[in-house]
Amino acid sequence: MKLPILVSQEKWQEFDEGWQELVGSDEPIDDLLDAVRYAGTKKRMASRTKQAHDHSVALNEEGRHADAARLAGTALVAGGNPADLTSILMDAANTAWSGEAWYEPYCELTGLRAGGADLRSAWKAFAKLCAFKEGTLVYHPGGWGSGEINDVNPVRLEMKVKFWNKREDTFPLHAAVEIFEPLRDQDLRGRYFRDPEGVRKEAKKDPLDALKVITATHNGRATTAAVRNAMMGIGIEGSAWSAWWRKARKLAENSEWFEVTGTPQKSIVSLLLTPKDPMKTLRKTLERASGLEQAHSKVRDLLTGGTTDEALIEMALGVLEEHALVESEPLHERVAVWLLLRAKSGESPAQLIESLTPLVEAETPADPATPPALWQLFKDLPSVKDQERAIDLMPELLGESWLDEVCTHLPHAGAGQVRHLVDLLLKEKREEAMSKHYAGLLARPRRAPALLVSLAAIFERQELDDTFPTKPQRAHALLNLATHLHRSKRGDPQMTRICTRLTDLLAAGDEPLLRTLLGEADDGTLRGINTLLQRGVESEIEHMVTAICIDRDRHFYAGQSGPFWEGDSIWTTKVGLERRSAELRILVDDKIPANQEAIGRAASFGDLSENSEWEAAIADQRTLTARAMEIEEELRLAELLEEVALPAGMICPGSIVRYREVESGNEERIVILGPWDGEQWDGIQVVSYRAPLAAGLLGLKVGAVESIALPAGEIEIHVLEQEILAL
Numbered sequence: 229m230k231l232p233i234l235v236s237q238e239k240w241q242e243f244d245e246g247w248q249e250l251v252g253s254d255e256p257i258d259d260l261l262d263a264v265r266y267a268g269t270k271k272r273m274a275s276r277t278k279q280a281h282d283h284s285v286a287l288n289e290e291g292r293h294a295d296a297a298r299l300a301g302t303a304l305v306a307g308g309n310p311a312d313l314t315s316i317l318m319d320a321a322n323t324a325w326s327g328e329a330w331y332e333p334y335c336e337l338t339g340l341r342a343g344g345a346d347l348r349s350a351w352k353a354f355a356k357l358c359a360f361k362e363g364t365l366v367y368h369p370g371g372w373g374s375g376e377i378n379d380v381n382p383v384r385l386e387m388k389v390k391f392w393n394k395r396e397d398t399f400p401l402h403a404a405v406e407i408f409e410p411l412r413d414q415d416l417r418g419r420y421f422r423d424p425e426g427v428r429k430e431a432k433k434d435p436l437d438a439l440k441v442i443t444a445t446h447n448g449r450a451t452t453a454a455v456r457n458a459m460m461g462i463g464i465e466g467s468a469w470s471a472w473w474r475k476a477r478k479l480a481e482n483s484e485w486f487e488v489t490g491t492p493q494k495s496i497v498s499l500l501l502t503p504k505d506p507m508k509t510l511r512k513t514l515e516r517a518s519g520l521e522q523a524h525s526k527v528r529d530l531l532t533g534g535t536t537d538e539a540l541i542e543m544a545l546g547v548l549e550e551h552a553l554v555e556s557e558p559l560h561e562r563v564a565v566w567l568l569l570r571a572k573s574g575e576s577p578a579q580l581i582e583s584l585t586p587l588v589e590a591e592t593p594a595d596p597a598t599p600p601a602l603w604q605l606f607k608d609l610p611s612v613k614d615q616e617r618a619i620d621l622m623p624e625l626l627g628e629s630w631l632d633e634v635c636t637h638l639p640h641a642g643a644g645q646v647r648h649l650v651d652l653l654l655k656e657k658r659e660e661a662m663s664k665h666y667a668g669l670l671a672r673p674r675r676a677p678a679l680l681v682s683l684a685a686i687f688e689r690q691e692l693d694d695t696f697p698t699k700p701q702r703a704h705a706l707l708n709l710a711t712h713l714h715r716s717k718r719g720d721p722q723m724t725r726i727c728t729r730l731t732d733l734l735a736a737g738d739e740p741l742l743r744t745l746l747g748e749a750d751d752g753t754l755r756g757i758n759t760l761l762q763r764g765v766e767s768e769i770e771h772m773v774t775a776i777c778i779d780r781d782r783h784f785y786a787g788q789s790g791p792f793w794e795g796d797s798i799w800t801t802k803v804g805l806e807r808r809s810a811e812l813r814i815l816v817d818d819k820i821p822a823n824q825e826a827i828g829r830a831a832s833f834g835d836l837s838e839n840s841e842w843e844a845a846i847a848d849q850r851t852l853t854a855r856a857m858e859i860e861e862e863l864r865l866a867e868l869l870e871e872v873a874l875p876a877g878m879i880c881p882g883s884i885v886r887y888r889e890v891e892s893g894n895e896e897r898i899v900i901l902g903p904w905d906g907e908q909w910d911g912i913q914v915v916s917y918r919a920p921l922a923a924g925l926l927g928l929k930v931g932a933v934e935s936i937a938l939p940a941g942e943i944e945i946h947v948l949e950q951e952i953l954a955l
Contacts, residue, residue: 230246230259230501231243231246231247231259231260231262231263232259232262232263232266232444232447232448233447233448233449233498233499233500233501234246234263234501235263235266235267235270235272235447235448236266236447236448236449236498236499237448237498237501238270240272243263243267244276244279247260247263247279247283248279250283251282251283251286252286257287257295257298257299260299261298261299261302262447263447264280264299264302264303264306265302265305265306265447266447267306268305268306268307269306271307273303273306273307273308274307274308274309276303276308277303277308277309277312277313278312280299280300280303280308280313281300281303281308281312281313281316283299284296284297284299284300284303284313284316284317284320285316287299287320288316288319288320288323293320293321293323293324294320294324294325296316296320296324297317297320297321297324297325298355300313300316300317300320301313301317301321301351301352301354301355302355304317304347304348304351305348305351305352310347310348314342314347315342317347317351318340318341318342321340329382329383330357330380330382333382333383333385334354334357334358334382335354337353337357337385337401337402338350338351338353338354338357338405339353340353340354353405356405356408356410357401357405359410360377360380360387360401360404360408360410361377361380362377362378362379362380363376363377364376364377364410364411365377365410365411365415365417365418365421366389366408366409366410366411367408367409367411367417367461368389368391368407368408369407369409369810369814370407370807370810370811372391372395372807373391373392373393373417373461374391374392374411374417374418374420374421374461375389375390375391375392375421376389376390376421377389378390378396380401385400385401385402386398386399386400386401386404387399387401387404389408392420392421392424393803397908412445414441414444414445415441415445416431416438416441416442416445416458416459416461416462417458417461417462419462420461420462420463424462424463427462428462428463428464431459431462431464431472432464432472435472435475435476435479436476436479436480436483436486438459438476439455439476439479439480439486439497440485440499442454442455442458442459443455443486443497443498443499444499445458448498448499449496449497449498449499450496450497451494451495451496451497452473452490452492452493452494452495452496453817453821454817455473455476455497456469456473456817457813457817459472459473460813467724473492474492477492477495477497477529478529478530478532480497481526481529481530482506482510482529482530484500484503484504484505484506485499485500485503485504486498486499486500487500487504506537506540507539507540507543510526510530510540510543510544511543511547513526514526514527514544514547514548514551515547517551519557519561520551520552520554520557520558520561520562520565521558521561521610523547523548523551524548524551524561524564524565524568524610526544527544527545527548527568528568528611528613530544545568545569545572548565548568548569549565549569549577551565552565552566552579553579559583559605560605560608560609560610561610562579562583563580563583563584563605563609563614563618564609564610564611564614566579566580566583567580567609567614567617567618567621568614568617570617570621571617571620576621576624580621581624581625584602584605584621584625585625587600587601587602587605588602588625588626590602597675599637599640600637600640602625603637603640603641604640606618606640606641606642606645607640607641607642607643609642609644611644612642612643612644612722613644614644615641615642615643615644615645616644616645616648618642618645619645619648619649619652622634631652631653631656631658634649634652634653635653635658635661635662638650638653638661638662638665638679639665639668639669639675639676639679640676641676641679643677643678643722643726644722646676646678646679646682647678647682650662650679650682650683650686654686659686662683662686662687663683663687665679665683666680666683666684666686666687666696667695667696667697669683670696670697670701670702670705671697671705673705673706673708673709673712674708674709674712677709677712677713677723677726677730678722678726680706680709681709681726681729681730681733684702684706684730684733684741685729685733688702688733688741688744688745698748699744699745699746699747699748699749700745700746700748700749700753702745703742703745703746703749703757704753704756704757704760706730706733706734706741706745707734707757707760707761707765707769707773708760709730710727710730710731710734710765710766710769711760711761711763711764711765713726713727713730714727714763714764714765714766715763715764727766731766731768731769734769734772735766735768735769735771735772736768740772742769742772742773742776743772743776746773746776751780751781751784754773754776754777754780754784757773758773758777761773767871791875791880791926791927792872792880793880793881793917793926796865797865797866797867798862798865798866798867798902798903799866799867799868799869799872799881799902799917800866800867800868800869800901800902800903800904800905801868801869801870801901801902801905801955802868802870803905803906804901804902804903804904804905804906805863805866805868805904807904807905807906808859808862808863808866808904809863811859812856812859812860812863815852815855815856815859816856819852820849820852820853820856823845823848823849823852824849826841826845826848827845827846827849829841869881869882869901869902869955870955874952876952877929877930877950878927878928878929878950879900879925879926879927879928879929879947879950880900880917880926880927881900881901881902881917881922881926882900882901882952882953882955883899883900883950883951883952883953884897884898884899884900884912884949884950884951884952884953885897885898885899885900885925885947885949885950886947886948886949886950887925887945887946887947887948888945888946888948889943889944889945890933890943890944890945890946891943891944895948896913897912897913898912898913898914898915898921898922899912899913899914899915899953900914900915900916900917900922900925900926901914901915901916901917901953902916902917903916903917903918909953920936920937920938920939921936921938924936924937924945925945925947928947928950929947929950930947930948930949930950931946931947932946932947933945933946933947934947
């Protein structure tokens with residue numbers, strides 16, 4: 229791994245010296261090949277053509293003909309001069325492989341011939357074909373995932389692949405070269421194919437090991453996007469990815485063998501050749517922080533990262549305390565730091581009390597909806613933990629009557645304070661004050677979401693009197709909040725937690741709260757609630773309301789809409805959705821960033837008015853951006869066939885259909901699925917339900933004879949069989 233890391237750090241003299249040490253040795257050249265490829269991306273191989281040529285010649289003379297060809301070919305693809313590398317490449321390749329049955333077919337397929345027009349592309353394809361062997365693991369980026377090559381036939385020029393989901397398919401080699409990426413043994417995706425559960429558990433248990441593998445796969449330097457894509461390949465995505473990345477990044481920042489730069493959203497993780505001094509590195513990082521917020525975040529990560537180095541912690545807290553003395557920093561950030569120091573030492577810093585005393589003495593606003601200055605500060609504290617720590621400070625700030633203050637201003641508490649304060653007030657028998665807040669918040673459900681959910685969990689277990697809204701009215705208020713949280717939770721961990729708690733309260737358990745609250749609702753109220761939920765809500769709540777309505781009247785939804793496949797939704801299977809999502813990921817994470825780099829390179833060429841590279845890159849940018857926006861809109865409309873009750877006895881998306889063309893007598897068997905579900909499903913041809921043939925079949929039953937308009941003309945078909953696919 230040494231040579232690729234030297235390239236990633238652009239230590240070119242050390243790289244050349246390390247390369248020279250390999251010449252004449254028996255060491256394998258795999259790391260060198262990775263380093264040469266990486267150097268090519270940095271446009272540094274043209275000047276190293278002679279070095280590559282001389283080493284290839286030496287390998288050939290030593291009898292390592294395959295290694296000689298691999299080095300010459302890799303250097304050629306990386307930008308080496310063809311005039312210096314072609315001869316040794318072809319000589320070594322012929323000597324190494326001319327006796328193999330596959331050699332001539334592969335040369336013919338790829339165009340690897342002396343004097344060929346494009347030997348770079350030819351070698352690139354040839355080298356990949358050589359990697360396609362029985363037992364080799366490969367990756368299909370179009371949504372099929374990892375697979376193992378079961379057979380390679382150089383005569384028919386095809387190979388058979390068995391994928392992780394047990395599906396098998398045969399691919400022409402000319403297509404396989406374009407589609408598949410060979411995986412190395414240490415690649416996470418390959419390890420996942422061999423042992424899915426074991427790899428996932430190990431990655432969660434030891435994030436640094438997984439991060440090291442990913443970074444090594446990317447030549448010692450990986451971006452956040454590269455790490456995320458690798459973890460998605462082993463099934464760690466969504467919230468699981470976010471939690472894993474937070475932990476892995478903290479560990480890497482505190483590790484002597486990693487260097488992490490950038491923001492959490494756009495980080496670069498680099499492997500180091502020599503260990504760093506954590507004390508010096510952390511001090512340097514904290515002193516160079518752009519502000520108190522960033523410095524505090526680094527120290528917070530250190531403390532939650534599991535470090536036991538007390539000297540390191542003491543140094544970090546000391547630097548942070550100095551940062552907090554800068555009066556130009558926001559007060560809520562300074563208070564958060566002092567609360568952390570208070571939690572560590574057990575004593576309140578003098579600056580903390582001095583800064584908050586004027587807020588305690590400030591006049592209470594006349595409008596009860598406006599938070600007093602102190603409570604606004606509590607809400608502004610940057611993290612849930614900071615808000616929790618502020619609770620312990622309240623008796624010291626507010627005196628013996630502090631619980632009265634809490635009762636009065638509870639709706640203004642920060643989200644991180646609500647549950648602790650509510651539990652405290654329950655313990656102190658302050659239910660009456662909280663019940664008044666509950667009644668008020670039901671009229672304004674979005675004012676204090678965390679508090680409303682906590683109070684609902686308490687008071688909806690009791691029989692409420694007539695001073696409260698009716699049960700259907702309370703259901704409407706809570707569902708109003710549910711739709712708000714569903715829209716606003718994205719990217720907000722606090723809102724996500726509140727949304728989860730509310731969803732469990734309303735729809736989980738043996739006696740879900742929604743059934744109790746809507747038990748007395750009339751049909752008009754239920755229809756109004758269904759209209760409210762069209763804004764968007766968690767699926768558990770939507771399913772619960774649907775079940776309540778159908779239990780009331782199984783024809784409740786009759787006449788309200790046509791077949792489920794009509795409308796703007798795009799129906800697909802989970803496999804199809806993943807395939808489309810993968811296409812978007814490739815656009816966003818690979819093609820668009822590569823295009824941005826191309827635009828930057830083209831701009832560096834000078835005059836844009838006569839710059840064809842610039843014009844081509846800009847045209848590609850428009851195409852790629854438009855395509856990404858189109859797919860994002862499609863995914864927004866996606867619905868899963870696995871989550872809908874497919875009607876029995878009627879052709880619908882998700883049906884296997886056998887029919888006969890009346891005029892020709894030909895019989896066909898198809899499966900009707902979504903537009904992203906590929907061409908085959910268990911050996912049966914897939915037809916999109918939006919295609920003319922499938923659209924004409926939808927809604928028909930066995931025995932039906934129907935004329936269907938196709939682009940090539942009208943045909944008459946007779947439906948022979950229909951069955952629902954087991955999804």
